[in-house]
């Protein structure tokens with residue numbers, strides 16, 4: 004797919020670069036350890052009250068120690084922050100960008116305290132998860148509610164917080180992944196390239212969470228999480244076919260499973276899938292981590308180390324496509340989404356850009372969207388206890 008920014012853009016040229024009524028953007032992410040001493044406290048933060056088996060935690064700790072105790076995710080977010088600030092400045096959008104995490108410094112509550120101290124009253128949130136699910140959406144909304152409650156407890160009047168719609172099907176998210184898939188195909192030996200399978204991969208979640216992902220009225224169709232990923236996978240596979248003239252077989256597969264073995268999670272696992280592909284005579288595969296926004300630990304360990312080792316044992320040539328990371332097209336997409344939502348909040352009717360079959364996602368998560376097993380207050384949705 005060629006680079007045609009004008010065609011990719013969903014904002015009209017005449018649209019003023021005004022984010023009003025918003026006065027700040029919050030980049031909200033997972034967080035990760037920055038050294039060996041951080042690993043265990045980080046994992047304690049992640050798993051507090053979440054019932055993850057001890058064996059799994061030891062294993063995950065080892066993944067981090069293999070990389071010197073440093074997760075790539077914080078550096079990825081620093082790069083995304085820079086890309087967003089550069090893009091906003093280049094387009095005359097005067098909107099400060101803050102960064103806060105769920106599980107490690109800079110912690111969300113500290114960031115929102117600073118946002119309030121800087122005098123900002125309406126904050127729009129960009130979460131580093133593109134899809135609907137409890138882990139990727141409502142849990143972040145619960146974290147926002149907790150942070151707002153903490154500020155109230157300190158006598159600080161917290162800002163009003165909204166969250167950008169899911170961006171999985173925005174061209175600024177999909178098109179960099181098309182290019183990355185083409186690049187990863189190009190890294191395969193030429194003689195196996197044309198027959199290569201595309202393994203689109205995302206985080207496995209419990210099937211019960213997948214089935215109830217997205218708005219309550221959509222439950223029953225298998226949930227928004229899988230449907231959204233299938234739409235993105237089909238878009239990328241089709242764009243790759245147009246570009247290469249070759250229809251590469253593809254499948255949506257899963258990785259990074261945790262939880263007790265008797266609880267069903269989404270399958271097949273990427274490693275089992277590679278084994279099956281090899282047994283079925285596939286000459287090669289490209290792993291495309293569409294479920295993730297940056298090349299963080301789930302990508303660097305679970306794909307580049309674990310799945311790559313399995314492929315090497317099998318003798319199956321495998322490459323891995325890059326995630327969008329700080330791609331300027333993704334930064335531009337965030338700007339478009341900010342301007343779109345700001346216009347909607349002002350009562351205007353902006354163009355809402357989306358590729359694929361599902362259409363643009365909702366701005367406000369309705370009541371019952373991606374429900375938690377144990378209900379807790381969640382901000383930035385129709386059931387938010389905050390104005």
Ligand SMILES: CC1=C(CCC(=O)O)c2cc3nc(cc4[nH]c(cc5[nH]c(cc1n2)c(C)c5CCC(=O)O)c(CCC(=O)O)c4C)C(CCC(=O)O)=C3C
Pocket residue numbers: 033034035036046049050053055059060063074075076131132133136138139206207208209259260261262294295299300301
């Ligand atoms: C859907 C989803 C995303 C994608 C959306 C998003 O990006 O939000 C995601 C991202 C990430 N998950 C991450 C790390 C971990 N996730 C865990 C555990 C879990 N993830 C789950 C789901 C997801 N996770 C679930 C259902 C669990 C089990 C129970 C629970 O806790 O809900 C655990 C505990 C041990 C383990 O089970 O592996 C860790 C350490 C990191 C940081 C990587 C780094 O450091 O670079 C990132 C970006």
Ligand SMILES: [Fe+2]
Pocket residue numbers: 206
């Ligand atoms: Fe996770």
